[in-house]
Amino acid sequence: MQPITTKLVKWYDSHHRILPWRISPSDRFHGQIPDPYRIWLSEIMLQQTTVEAVKPYFNNFTRKWPTVASLAAASQDDVLRAWAGLGYYSRARNLKKCADIVSNDYDGRFPSDVTALKALPGIGDYTAAAIASIAFDIPVAVVDGNVERVITRLYAITPALPLAKPVIRTAMQELTPSKHPGDFAQAMMDLGATICTPKRPACVICPVNDNCQALKTSDPELFPVKSPKKEKPIRIGAAFVAVSPGNEVFLQSRVETGLLGGMAQVPTTAWTARTDGDTQIEAAPFAGQWAAVGSITHVFTHFELRLSVYKANSVSTSSGADGWWVKVENLHGEALPTVMKKAIAAAIPDAFAKRRKLE
DNA sequence: AACGCGGGGAG
DNA sequence: CTCCCAGCGTT
Numbered sequence: 001m002q003p004i005t006t007k008l009v010k011w012y013d014s015h016h017r018i019l020p021w022r023i024s025p026s027d028r029f030h031g032q033i034p035d036p037y038r039i040w041l042s043e044i045m046l047q048q049t050t051v052e053a054v055k056p057y058f059n060n061f062t063r064k065w066p067t068v069a070s071l072a073a074a075s076q077d078d079v080l081r082a083w084a085g086l087g088y089y090s091r092a093r094n095l096k097k098c099a100d101i102v103s104n105d106y107d108g109r110f111p112s113d114v115t116a117l118k119a120l121p122g123i124g125d126y127t128a129a130a131i132a133s134i135a136f137d138i139p140v141a142v143v144d145g146n147v148e149r150v151i152t153r154l155y156a157i158t159p160a161l162p163l164a165k166p167v168i169r170t171a172m173q174e175l176t177p178s179k180h181p182g183d184f185a186q187a188m189m190d191l192g193a194t195i196c197t198p199k200r201p202a203c204v205i206c207p208v209n210d211n212c213q214a215l216k217t218s219d220p221e222l223f224p225v226k227s228p229k230k231e232k233p234i235r236i237g238a239a240f241v242a243v244s245p246g247n248e249v250f251l252q253s254r255v256e257t258g259l260l261g262g263m264a265q266v267p268t269t270a271w272t273a274r275t276d277g278d279t280q281i282e283a284a285p286f287a288g289q290w291a292a293v294g295s296i297t298h299v300f301t302h303f304e305l306r307l308s309v310y311k312a313n314s315v316s317t318s319s320g321a322d323g324w325w326v327k328v329e330n331l332h333g334e335a336l337p338t339v340m341k342k343a344i345a346a347a348i349p350d351a352f353a354k355r356r357k358l359e
Numbered sequence: 360a361a362c363g364c365g366g367g368g369a370g
Numbered sequence: 371c372t373c374c375c376a377g378c379g380t381t
Binding site: 045046054123124125127144147189198199 | 373374375376377378379
């Protein structure tokens with residue numbers, strides 16, 4: 001029987017996904033070399049984010065900024081505006097920091113060893129291993145959510161994550177070949193994404209089903225074991241959409257760190273634990289004829305937010321608050337996270353309606 | 360080790 | 371609805 005590694009690499013040769021940042025095994029054979037900048041950019045975007053969500057952002061970024069030097073030359077605001085909607089905005093801030101360091105201290109060339117990569121902002125264990133492996137052919141264990149699932153099933157590893165992480169890493173390291181480690185890492189991830197899925201895995205067509213202890217002795221769907229997660233609290237607040245006579249909306253910048261750091265927002269109250277019967281309308285940023293126009297709900301990673309939305313028309317643009325005014329038709333160019341687009345859309349239903357999605 | 364940190368797609 | 375996705379940084 002062929003080893004697991006051989007089976008997976010053969011499977012990958014014919015069943016790999018076609019992705020904008022990927023060099024196929026065949027193209028690789030014919031001499032194409034991966035661009036570390038594109039590998040890095042894709043890996044940062046893919047952190048906790050699905051391939052389909054990343055594709056349009058990756059294409060847009062590489063069109064605007066084809067090299068790490070061009071990204072370093074951009075402003076953080078430009079980067080945040082292009083990142084808006086993708087989530088986890090500290091990634092965008094670290095992306096810009098990392099581009100600056102590579103451009104200034106490394107002469108525009110990414111380092112190839114794991115330790116130097118991990119020292120860069122936004123690059124941790126997984127991403128360092130992925131870049132070293134895929135872009136530089138370094139045989140290091142690449143462990144993401146897909147690999148955790150495939151490995152725990154192959155070896156029926158019962159301790160819960162994250163306790164099982166060292167065992168998984170060791171097993172992955174032993175499977176990783178010295179020859180084309182990047183293709184093997186991507187083979188494992190493609191297997192996890194397309195066959196060894198979290199629910200209803202397609203074990204019948206899996207190239208390594210003969211090697212799978214979970215399939216042999218248990219149920220693959222029971223792996224990996226994970227520690228229980230806690231429930232999300234609810235927070236409430238109010239958002240204020242001020243509209244000027246010239247059809248402009250008032251925006252502010254959020255503080256640089258923490259939730260939605262550095263992104264744009266309409267003025268809001270603080271977001272507090274749920275209380276009863278408090279309209280909070282007195283917290284409006286301007287004097288004006290504020291009218292309730294509805295409410296929105298938005299789910300963040302660790303809490304659910306319910307915002308009452310208020311709108312005022314004919315607000316003077318000379319009102320003194322710290323921020324800026326943007327014409328409604330230009331809102332799409334701002335660094336607005338999804339929750340703020342929802343709030344604005346509650347007050348101005350067609351604010352984002354005619355905008356095509358990125359492609 | 361636990362927590363803060365977005366958004367969306369699949370089942 | 372729930373789960374989880376090519377995780378990282380801080381505490």
